[in-house]
Amino acid sequence: MRRPECYGREDAATRIPNPMYASNAGTTPMWQPQSLRSLADAAAKIPNPMYASHEGATRMRQPLPSWRSLANADVKMLNPMYASSSANPPMDQPKTDYQARANDDENTPDATYANIPDDPPMDQPQTDYHANVDENMPDATPASVPDDPPMDQPQTDYQARANDDENKPDGTHASIQDDIRQLSTAVDAFTRDQDDMSATVDALKRGLDNERNRTIALEQRLHQIEKTLTSCPEGYTIWRYICYKAFYTLKNFDDAAATCRVDGGTLAMPRDADTNTFLASLEKSKTHGFWIGLHDRREEGKFEWVDGSALGSYSSWAPGEPNDHNEDEDCAATWEDQVWNDAHCSGLQMNFICQTAPGCP
Ligand SMILES: [Ca+2]
Ligand SMILES: [Ca+2]
Known part of the structure; x- marks a missing residue:
């Protein structure tokens, strides 16, 4: 079944x-x-x-x-x-005939060839590039070569930027121009200030020269004054800018005063203790006193200096003096220990001390 x-x-x-x-x-x-x-x-x-x-x-x-x-x-x-396949063999079917694949290549657009660009790629091997250039294609290399050699390329770019700067309003360029104008103004002002300063310096130099000349003149005057102040008549000794001299010639008060005037001075007027002590150093006689320029002829008891000035607070009277002995003693003279005594002006002959200013004859 x-x-x-x-x-x-x-x-x-x-x-x-x-x-x-x-x-x-x-x-x-x-x-x-x-x-x-x-x-x-x-x-x-x-x-x-x-x-x-x-x-x-x-x-x-x-x-x-x-x-x-x-x-x-x-x-x-x-x-x-x-x-179960279609009329065409599957893609994974093994090709058994090389010629069949060749025929397919002829009838089918090959993606490999379709993707080949007209110009050779930059990284294409050198042999292929030369093959294209030599056979059918115009040589792209001469066309792409610039007029200037490649070494000048940076210069070309710089020139291009310069041209752009000239053709386009550039804020930075305008700012630089403003800075240049401001700087020029500042320079002009500085130049004017410099001129003013130069004039001031010249004036200061002139003033300095004048001051220098004035100082020289003052120094010369001072030297002259110093020379004058230290210049006393023959036999006189300077003491605090005054020349003093002791005369060992016995004369009355008026004749002694007349001798001092010959030397351009007066009888000595010791107005302070130091000067009075200095005069004692000049008096070498112990037997006679020395007339000084003090008297009370115009008013009894009111002594004054021969130049008309008052006696003042300083005096060196010997004890008990002035006593206006016999009511006839109106002229003063020094005794030992440099003390003063009123004496008869014309009845006595004594030594005397003169004083004169430096530079006087
Ligand atoms: Ca008297
Ligand atoms: Ca007396």
Whole structure:
């Protein structure tokens, strides 16, 4: 009995001269296992000697008509491996013919060639670049070479920037011009100030020269004054800018005073103790006193100096003096220890001391 689910497969099997069935020609198998049929289909594609041996004969003894029928059937039957494919072979189908691939390359636009640019890329090998240049393409190298050599390129860029600066209003350039104007103004002001300062310096120099000349003149005057102040008449000794001289000639008061006037001075007027002490150093006589320029002729008891000035607070009267002895003593003279005494002006002959200013004859 045949299993109903195997009828369809039996029909297909009858169309395929399967060696398994060919050896049992005329005999219909009861049923055939599914796995065995698949093996039979695969075997139909490849003339495997293993199947041929299942016919009960060796490969060498396989009947030729059976082998040929298998080959013919193989040609007509669609290969199960390709049955689900389209008319074109799958992309992963191995190319078995080099020429076929070559034909495909001719008819199909090749992406590799389509992507080749007209100009060779910069990084293209030198051999390809030269091939393009030498054959069909114009040489791009001369066209791209600038008029100036590459070394001048920075200069060209600098010139271009300079031209841009000249053609475009530049805020920085205007600011620099403003700074230059301000600087020029400052320089002019500085120059004027410098001129003023130069004039001031010249004036100061002139003033300094004048002061220097004035100082020289003053120094000369001072030297002259010093010389004059230290210049006393013959025999006179200077004491606090006054010249003094002791005369050892016995004369009355008026004759003594007259001798002092000859030397340009007067009888000595010791107005303080130091000067009085200095005069004592000049008096070398112990036997006679020395007339000095003090008297009370105009008013009794009121002594004054020969120049008309008052006696003042200083005096060196000897004890008990002035006593205006016999009411006739109005002229003063020094005695020992440099004390003063009133004496008769014309009745006595005494030494005297004169004084005069320096520089006087
Ligand atoms: Ca008197
Ligand atoms: Ca007296």
